[in-house]
Amino acid sequence: MKIFKPSYEFEHFTDVSLQFLKDNNVHAIFSDLDSTLAAHDQLGDDQFTRWHERLEANQIKLIVVSNNSQGRVDRFTKPYNIPGYGRCNKPAPSKIRSIMKEIGVKETDSIFLGDQLFTDVLCGKLLKMKTVLVKPLGIEHEPWTVRWKRGLEASIKKMW
Template sequence: MFDMFFPDEYVASTYIIPFEKLYEEGYRGVIFDIDNTLVPHGAPADTRAKELFARLTTIGFASCLISNNQEPRVRMFNEEIGTNYIFNAHKPARTSYIRAMELMETDRSNTVFVGDQLFTDVWGAKRTGIRNILVRPMYPKEEIQIVLKRYLERIVLYFYKRKQRKTRGR
């Protein structure tokens, strides 16, 4: 019932994802959400985020930020990172995911998406046919509409984790 919202993977943090392994598996582009995926909501790029994007470039990845935020927020985050970005993305609509792949010159088979929300980030990536990784939100203080979605996400994640336990038990 909730399978369409289940992430392909669920990890504690963006910063523990083994990007070198993903590159070895043939992935060449990474699309990121920003708020609560890379930094706390509204924060500028911190040292860890800057180092991550430098590492991705060294590995050989193209990258793109897609955010439902307006351009000033996304531009401010991207100032010292200097990657592709799409603002006002209307996630979970597929349009911005497809545009991100065009900017990175990748396709559905070699692109991965990383985000912190099931009903926008993960669902949009799944609808587009992109591998996706859900990360735990970095910081609990969020806008009210996101707080409300988090309650529903808990229900979906309960069933996701239950399914994962059953799968591992086989």
């Protein structure tokens, strides 16, 4: 079950601090969108805006990689001019690996940020990245399929 165990766990994406990124030599964050950076189908809030501005000011790239539609990703990323990719088919790493190659980012200086073990953490591990698991945002808005997986995730976490 180690394949599902994240390198780090935090309460919220804003806990991924500049100091943490510096200490881990991180120059790029590949992040899930829904329940990680915002509640399902919501836009970025003030906390996200401030966090993203700090990343940009410190030359840290944020790349949104989601299994949701490209339209959903674009609604979130366009106002911030963040690169965003929908239909990534996580946990399969192939699309994200090609994105990394396209933008010139290496797994050794990147982290994978997400709220789910079966998609985000597993994908990051398959990409040989450090992984950061955060508590999901807005779980009351999640589709039933995601809520169902949360029970399985809780069972796996008990085995760590």
